[in-house]
Amino acid sequence: MKAASPPPPKHAGQVFTLVALVLATAFGLAWTRLPAPLPEDAPKDAFSAMRARAHLEVVARRPHPIGSVEHAAVRAYLVEQLRALGLEPEVQEATVARTRYREPRLAVVKNVVARRAGTARDTAKGAGKALLLMAHYDSRAMTPGASDDGYGVVAMLEVARALAGEALASDVLFLFTDGEEEGLLGAQAFATQHRWAGEVGVILNVEARGNAGPVMMFQTGDDNGALVRELATAAPRVVGSSLSQAIYRRMPNDTDLSIFLPATPSLNFANVDGLEQYHSPTDTVANADLGTLQEGGANLLGVARALASRPLPLPAEPDATYFNVGTLFARYPCAWDLPLAGAAAALLGVFVGVARRKGELRLPFAALGALASLLVVAAAALAGLCAWTLASRLHGDYALVNAARPLLKGLWFATFVALGAGLALAAQASLRGRLRVAELFAGSMTNVVVIALALASRMPGASFVFTWPVLAALPFAIALVATGSFDRDDARGVAAAAAMAAVPLVIIAPFVPQIFITFGPPIGLVIAAMAANLAMVCAPAVRHLLEPSPRLAPRVALLGAAASLVAANAVGPFDGAHPRPESVLYAVDGDSDRSFWLTPDAAPPAWASLAFVDQTRGAAPLPFPPQHVLAVPAPATVEPRPVIAWIDRDQVRVTPPAGAGLLAVRVEGASHLRVDGIPLPAVLGAVSFRFFAPPAEGVLIDLGARAAGPVVIRVASQRAGLPAGLSAGTRPEGSMPKPGGWDTLLESDTTLVAVSSTR
Numbered sequence: 001m002k003a004a005s006p007p008p009p010k011h012a013g014q015v016f017t018l019v020a021l022v023l024a025t026a027f028g029l030a031w032t033r034l035p036a037p038l039p040e041d042a043p044k045d046a047f048s049a050m051r052a053r054a055h056l057e058v059v060a061r062r063p064h065p066i067g068s069v070e071h072a073a074v075r076a077y078l079v080e081q082l083r084a085l086g087l088e089p090e091v092q093e094a095t096v097a098r099t100r101y102r103e104p105r106l107a108v109v110k111n112v113v114a115r116r117a118g119t120a121r122d123t124a125k126g127a128g129k130a131l132l133l134m135a136h137y138d139s140r141a142m143t144p145g146a147s148d149d150g151y152g153v154v155a156m157l158e159v160a161r162a163l164a165g166e167a168l169a170s171d172v173l174f175l176f177t178d179g180e181e182e183g184l185l186g187a188q189a190f191a192t193q194h195r196w197a198g199e200v201g202v203i204l205n206v207e208a209r210g211n212a213g214p215v216m217m218f219q220t221g222d223d224n225g226a227l228v229r230e231l232a233t234a235a236p237r238v239v240g241s242s243l244s245q246a247i248y249r250r251m252p253n254d255t256d257l258s259i260f261l262p263a264t265p266s267l268n269f270a271n272v273d274g275l276e277q278y279h280s281p282t283d284t285v286a287n288a289d290l291g292t293l294q295e296g297g298a299n300l301l302g303v304a305r306a307l308a309s310r311p312l313p314l315p316a317e318p319d320a321t322y323f324n325v326g327t328l329f330a331r332y333p334c335a336w337d338l339p340l341a342g343a344a345a346a347l348l349g350v351f352v353g354v355a356r357r358k359g360e361l362r363l364p365f366a367a368l369g370a371l372a373s374l375l376v377v378a379a380a381a382l383a384g385l386c387a388w389t390l391a392s393r394l395h396g397d398y399a400l401v402n403a404a405r406p407l408l409k410g411l412w413f414a415t416f417v418a419l420g421a422g423l424a425l426a427a428q429a430s431l432r433g434r435l436r437v438a439e440l441f442a443g444s445m446t447n448v449v450v451i452a453l454a455l456a457s458r459m460p461g462a463s464f465v466f467t468w469p470v471l472a473a474l475p476f477a478i479a480l481v482a483t484g485s486f487d488r489d490d491a492r493g494v495a496a497a498a499a500m501a502a503v504p505l506v507i508i509a510p511f512v513p514q515i516f517i518t519f520g521p522p523i524g525l526v527i528a529a530m531a532a533n534l535a536m537v538c539a540p541a542v543r544h545l546l547e548p549s550p551r552l553a554p555r556v557a558l559l560g561a562a563a564s565l566v567a568a569n570a571v572g573p574f575d576g577a578h579p580r581p582e583s584v585l586y587a588v589d590g591d592s593d594r595s596f597w598l599t600p601d602a603a604p605p606a607w608a609s610l611a612f613v614d615q616t617r618g619a620a621p622l623p624f625p626p627q628h629v630l631a632v633p634a635p636a637t638v639e640p641r642p643v644i645a646w647i648d649r650d651q652v653r654v655t656p657p658a659g660a661g662l663l664a665v666r667v668e669g670a671s672h673l674r675v676d677g678i679p680l681p682a683v684l685g686a687v688s689f690r691f692f693a694p695p696a697e698g699v700l701i702d703l704g705a706r707a708a709g710p711v712v713i714r715v716a717s718q719r720a721g722l723p724a725g726l727s728a729g730t731r732p733e734g735s736m737p738k739p740g741g742w743d744t745l746l747e748s749d750t751t752l753v754a755v756s757s758t759r
């Protein structure tokens with residue numbers, strides 16, 4: 001009689017593996033969950049999002065762009081609140097320019113600055129430095145700016161309150177900057193003109209790009225080791241990774257902190273979820289995510305309290321590598337990146353050696369496994385790219401997908417993930433019997449190790465994403481081959497395969513939605529590639545997922561991709577809560593007394609079709625070459641105009657009409673000039689600049705020693721709103737003024753008046 005042990009239940013390994021993979025992913029995503037907002041009666045030394053919300057009701061009541069009436073009201077409120085806390089706030093008023101842009105940007109900014117004295121107060125004598133908290137109090141023109149940067153502003157007020165009664169060693173400076181949206185102008189004015197600028201030892205900046213989601217510490221100054229340690233111990237819920245720091249070092253994206261980086265020790269905080277509300281009329285207090293405000297505020301308070309408790313600045317320490325591991329936060333010196341990547345390579349070498357000796361791995365087939373993994377990832381990226389490119393051709397609205405409702409974006413995310421995973425599962429199902437699991441696994445891990453080594457030597461702080469999945473999985477893999485077969489179906493085999501998949505899922509999986517949230521559906525090819533790569537790296541677990549019915553899992557994933565693709569194409573991008581962004585402006589050409597409706601959109605809004613019925617495109621009366629602006633004749637109205645007054649041949653004063661928030665000026669025929677004393681360079685024989693919040697008495701342009709030829713000055717003033725009694729149509733419920741791009745002159749629902757003068 002044969003003593004047969006009972007066969008394991010057919011689906012047990014499959015179900016166990018599925019549950020383990022889901023649990024690992026869920027643990028990995030733990031850091032993206034938000035805390036509950038603390039109530040108004042929370043302990044006095046704690047950060048309460050509900051207390052901060054009361055400030056937000058005032059700060060984010062209405063749009064408050066630089067120079068507007070509401071902007072002045074917000075500033076007055078900040079001064080009043082700081083005074084009520086016993087501080088002596090001041091308003092730093094300064095004329096400032098940033099000339100690094102193609103069109104230099106200038107403004108008269110009004111920063112609100114306050115100082116909280118430390119107990120070891122000797123910063124004035126130069127013995128110690130101060131901690132600076134920073135957020136910008138201006139908003140874009142169309143948005144109440146509850147999150148951008150209302151969250152930062154009210155968090156600073158609540159932090160100032162919580163710290164009010166505490167004795168802290170170092171001074172704390174509160175800087176509410178102006179004109180961030182127009183080009184970091186307030187921060188520039190503080191850094192270059194304020195008497196306290198030289199006392200700053202550490203900066204904490206708070207920003208928002210969207211109104212929801214976890215608040216990440218995404219950027220630091222150089223030599224961040226000590227600051228990251230402080231962050232890790234003092235922030236109640238630290239979220240951040242040296243991967244984003246590595247990426248941001250190479251990106252042109254700006255916040256106020258850019259002015260101070262990389263030399264000043266700094267931490268930059270921002271949330272990026274809820275991108276559809278960014279700069280939009282829907283970024284309101286009602287739509288605010290108080291969990292985001294609570295997380296960001298409590299972290300700001302914890303870190304500010306810890307830093308101000310000691311002499312500043314902290315001693316410079318080499319950069320750290322850091323990242324979230326579920327509910328934990330890992331950090332170690334960046335200098336370990338390369339040795340750790342080397343250790344991963346060594347472990348892989350050991351695995352290959354042992355597996356070869358045991359007859360479980362043939363080297364040429366492991367090389368084929370590496371090639372197959374690469375091809376699968378490339379195929380996933382290509383499929384994601386094709387799906388999105390085709391859909392974008394079909395739906396003109398997808399050009400505005402950043403503003404689309406989360407349902408649409410969620411369906412696209414599901415499509416890319418299911419597509420990438422489905423292709424990888426299908427490939428593994430079809431490779432069964434041809435490549436052994438150990439060969440496929442060694443192949444895909446080889447690709448990962450190569451990337452880890454390359455990043456560790458070229459992009460400090462980024463390699464952990466690829467190093468740790470190898471370091472964590474290989475000991476299990478080596479143990480399996482050393483003690484028997486790598487490819488086995490008993491409980492130990494199934495458990496070890498799940499353990500090998502756990503760390504890749506915990507560390508990498510959360511970056512998949514975060515990258516999608518940050519960049520939107522156009523990044524779909526990367527999302528599909530990441531999903532495919534994860535499925536290849538987890539090959540041993542996937543093998544158990546494919547048993548006993550190898551075709552089931554790939555079919556489910558690919559059918560899921562097809563279903564969400566169909567659903568995404570059937571869902572409209574906009575609804576009442578997420579209106580369609582549409583622009584209409586009114587412009588007067590003061591030289592010819594002609595008026596126009598303008599739109600920079602691809603097509604005029606349907607509700608304004610009567611105004612735009614005469615599509616014989618006129619030349620837009622703008623002081624720069626018009627780009628993609630549709631201009632059609634409009635009824636004339638009386639609009640106050642900017643005035644160009646020549647003082648003499650070399651000096652001219654440009655005065656804005658009452659209510660203008662912006663002067664756009666183009667001077668042709670000048671090689672250089674000074675605006676209110678600030679020198680501006682010429683590009684191709686002309687100087688163009690934008691002057692925000694121009695003073696009522698105007699701006700003085702000094703042409704210096706000009707050449708013989710004529711000088712042409714073109715000026716356009718911009719004011720909020722359209723002429724009274726005139727409309728291009730009635731904007732319906734589901735439409736909103738388009739959130740501003742970088743070209744602030746073409747902001748929707750504004751009136752432009754252009755004039756020119758030659759001399």
Ligand SMILES: [Zn+2]
Nearest residue numbers: 148149207208
């Ligand atoms: Zn902002």
